[in-house]
Amino acid sequence: MTGTAADALLMGPDLSPDLQELADTIKTGGFGEQETHCPAHDDHNPSLVITDTDDKVLIYCRAGCSTVDVLSALGLSFADLYAPEADEPPSAPAGVPEGLPVPYPARCTYTWVNENGTPLFTTKRTPSKDFPVYAANGTPGLNGTRRVLYRLPEVLAALETGAEIHLAEGEKDADALTLAGVTATTNLGGAANWKDADADTLKGASMVVVWRDRDAAGEKRSAKVGETLAARGIPYRVVMSRVEDEKADAYDHLAAGWSVADAVPVTGAEVATVAAGRQSWMSDEIAAFMAVEGNAKAVAQERVRRMVRKTVDAYEASEHTIPVESVSDALDAILNGTARTASPTVGLIEGHRMGHGLFYEAHVNGIYGDGTIGKSVMLGELHARTLTEGGIVVHWEYDNNDQYALLTRLLNAGARAEDIRHRFHVLRTTADRDALTPEVKANVKLITLDAMNSAITSRKLDPYHPSGVDMVIQECFAEFTLHGACGVFIDHVGHGDKDRQAGSVRKSQAVQGSLYEVQKVATLSPGSTGRSRLVLRKDNRGAMAHLLDRAVATAVMTSTAAQGQPGKVSTVFEEPDPFNEERSAPAPVNNVERIIRELDAAGVPDDASIRGAKGFLALNHVEIKHKTDDFSTAISARKLRLSPSPGTTSPGERGTPGVPLVSPWRGTAKAQVSRGCPPAVPCTPPTEGDTPLYPSEGDTPNP
Numbered sequence: 001m002t003g004t005a006a007d008a009l010l011m012g013p014d015l016s017p018d019l020q021e022l023a024d025t026i027k028t029g030g031f032g033e034q035e036t037h038c039p040a041h042d043d044h045n046p047s048l049v050i051t052d053t054d055d056k057v058l059i060y061c062r063a064g065c066s067t068v069d070v071l072s073a074l075g076l077s078f079a080d081l082y083a084p085e086a087d088e089p090p091s092a093p094a095g096v097p098e099g100l101p102v103p104y105p106a107r108c109t110y111t112w113v114n115e116n117g118t119p120l121f122t123t124k125r126t127p128s129k130d131f132p133v134y135a136a137n138g139t140p141g142l143n144g145t146r147r148v149l150y151r152l153p154e155v156l157a158a159l160e161t162g163a164e165i166h167l168a169e170g171e172k173d174a175d176a177l178t179l180a181g182v183t184a185t186t187n188l189g190g191a192a193n194w195k196d197a198d199a200d201t202l203k204g205a206s207m208v209v210v211w212r213d214r215d216a217a218g219e220k221r222s223a224k225v226g227e228t229l230a231a232r233g234i235p236y237r238v239v240m241s242r243v244e245d246e247k248a249d250a251y252d253h254l255a256a257g258w259s260v261a262d263a264v265p266v267t268g269a270e271v272a273t274v275a276a277g278r279q280s281w282m283s284d285e286i287a288a289f290m291a292v293e294g295n296a297k298a299v300a301q302e303r304v305r306r307m308v309r310k311t312v313d314a315y316e317a318s319e320h321t322i323p324v325e326s327v328s329d330a331l332d333a334i335l336n337g338t339a340r341t342a343s344p345t346v347g348l349i350e351g352h353r354m355g356h357g358l359f360y361e362a363h364v365n366g367i368y369g370d371g372t373i374g375k376s377v378m379l380g381e382l383h384a385r386t387l388t389e390g391g392i393v394v395h396w397e398y399d400n401n402d403q404y405a406l407l408t409r410l411l412n413a414g415a416r417a418e419d420i421r422h423r424f425h426v427l428r429t430t431a432d433r434d435a436l437t438p439e440v441k442a443n444v445k446l447i448t449l450d451a452m453n454s455a456i457t458s459r460k461l462d463p464y465h466p467s468g469v470d471m472v473i474q475e476c477f478a479e480f481t482l483h484g485a486c487g488v489f490i491d492h493v494g495h496g497d498k499d500r501q502a503g504s505v506r507k508s509q510a511v512q513g514s515l516y517e518v519q520k521v522a523t524l525s526p527g528s529t530g531r532s533r534l535v536l537r538k539d540n541r542g543a544m545a546h547l548l549d550r551a552v553a554t555a556v557m558t559s560t561a562a563q564g565q566p567g568k569v570s571t572v573f574e575e576p577d578p579f580n581e582e583r584s585a586p587a588p589v590n591n592v593e594r595i596i597r598e599l600d601a602a603g604v605p606d607d608a609s610i611r612g613a614k615g616f617l618a619l620n621h622v623e624i625k626h627k628t629d630d631f632s633t634a635i636s637a638r639k640l641r642l643s644p645s646p647g648t649t650s651p652g653e654r655g656t657p658g659v660p661l662v663s664p665w666r667g668t669a670k671a672q673v674s675r676g677c678p679p680a681v682p683c684t685p686p687t688e689g690d691t692p693l694y695p696s697e698g699d700t701p702n703p
Helices: 005-010 017-028 067-074 152-161 171-179 196-201 216-231 250-255 284-293 298-319 327-336 375-388 403-412 417-423 430-435 438-443 452-458 466-481 506-510 591-602 610-619 628-639
Strands: 033-036 048-052 057-061 108-113 119-125 133-135 165-167 183-185 208-212 236-240 364-369 392-397 424-427 444-450 486-492 514-522 529-539 551-559 569-574
Touching: 057 067, 108 152, 108 171, 119 171, 152 165, 152 183, 171 183, 171 250, 196 216, 208 216, 216 236, 364 375, 364 466, 375 392, 375 403, 375 417, 375 444, 375 486, 375 551, 375 569, 392 438, 403 417, 403 424, 417 424, 424 430, 430 466, 438 444, 444 452, 444 466, 452 466, 452 486, 466 486, 466 506, 514 551, 591 610, 591 628, 610 628
Parallel strands: 165 183, 165 208, 208 236, 364 486, 364 514, 392 424, 392 444, 444 486
Antiparallel strands: 033 048, 048 057, 108 119, 119 133, 514 529, 529 551, 551 569
16 A cells, blocks of 8 residues: 555455456556456446556546546556656657658659559749649649649558558658658648648548647648647647757758657647537546546547547437438338328418418528518517427527617517526527537527528628538537427528529528518508518428418518507418418519619610610619629610611501611710600711710711
């Protein structure tokens, strides 16, 4: 026994031969990794994992026994887990690797190959340390050739065998490390050009050793590399040259005679990829183990990686709480006519003969429309209904509404204060989401977001690119709809085209349930009733597919507030009356026909060019909302309306019989007033001083 009280507490009774052997094994080390029976509980299946690293022994019981309990049962102390003080690193270099050129040549050519060793491109080192890239055919640049990691076949071989992979900063360093006997690689373009695809190639590595140059760029690169590796579950550690010169790198380290093992570890960078942040579903014991032991060497990190992978697999298998029938049971139900059919149940429509609502549970739904048409009021109604029914509501807020505005809207919609206090959660960051308990996440009934565009741009992504939509759906909805929650997002229409959803078409594609365009019928104001149609633009589940592009419901929003004062707003979703034109959805707008009508109303000549028409509109302060393609089509269509007889019109056509329909000068001020000529008075030819406005190439007077 040791002489301290702490050690005395850790001492247990006399050990059996098996436990004594286990205790001796832990003390002496050198055993790699073993799985055995835990002495701290009645263990019928081996659940104790002991791992020997360079400087200590790691102990982990899958059944949950603490390290103190295990040591106490073995009569050991914490000191027995640690090796004696390691020898100091060598005081002198061991020697330069054979074949390493010292000094390094000023000019070099490096060949980058694919998985089969076929050259893809080359980089050339110049005396000025530029690194131009040439395609395999010798032309400058990649010319569409895919990027790969340097020495790719060796990297792939290391992934298969489980060998460490050393990630250097440049081809020179990677070649030097290879001569030193390790698998080494680098990325194309130096410190500032590490890509996600480079990290993807390293998935499955047992350990990546990141060599950091001794400068600010090297520090920044190692941080970025570490972040991308950690995001993919790849264990890594960071080292740097023992040579302390500014900008010293892996080559300098080896050229000075130091071995790979002599590299200086960067404090705090040897982290197990999953140890950076504990997920809410992870047990405290696993989190503690990962937090304490995350800086261990490769074997310990690999153990952690495998352990967490098993935990994640178990989580994913158990957390999908929506019932899923077997293929056989589902087939029988279909054949027997008892199969369940999906139907929208959230946002019930009053008077609907089948009791349908607007939105589907366990799916992402959406509404979009212009401003001041009641989208947020409708969302508040959904919140209030769900809270009143006893459900949990989670709301993502990206539309600059503070807590006071959100809660006031809820109270005005009829929600009770106690329900809001206990079952309404507002999220503004993913950290807010992660702070929710697993129990709350599993029982959310309604998950909403206002608004999609703002959520995408807040992540510094492009709302016109599919990746932004996918990230928001994944981060804001997936964890909740997995458990059956109904997801609803608000979105806006385009600035130039009010007939379509703003941003990428991926927004519509990402809707798994129903998507509605909200169209204003009557404006909501204090003390009045507002009305907005909900026109179905997508039904991915099919229960309302026969109503596509028709109004499914009308939101009737009645305010009891005094003029200019906030107050109660009651909202009901009514089924439209098919005999009432006010409630029927208007036919989809043909934008080209609309533009033609507006050009006609503005008096733009039929034969005006695109530039001439825009100049006319600008001169007369007329604005026509349009997309470029639609405007061009409208201009071409108007030209086709010209009389088939050159220079004249036929009876019944636009213009005056016998009067030239084509303006005498395209795009001129004279042509712009030609439609104002009195009936039967031909437009006069241009006179001296007429100046073309935005003339297109080739504009000439008509004969």
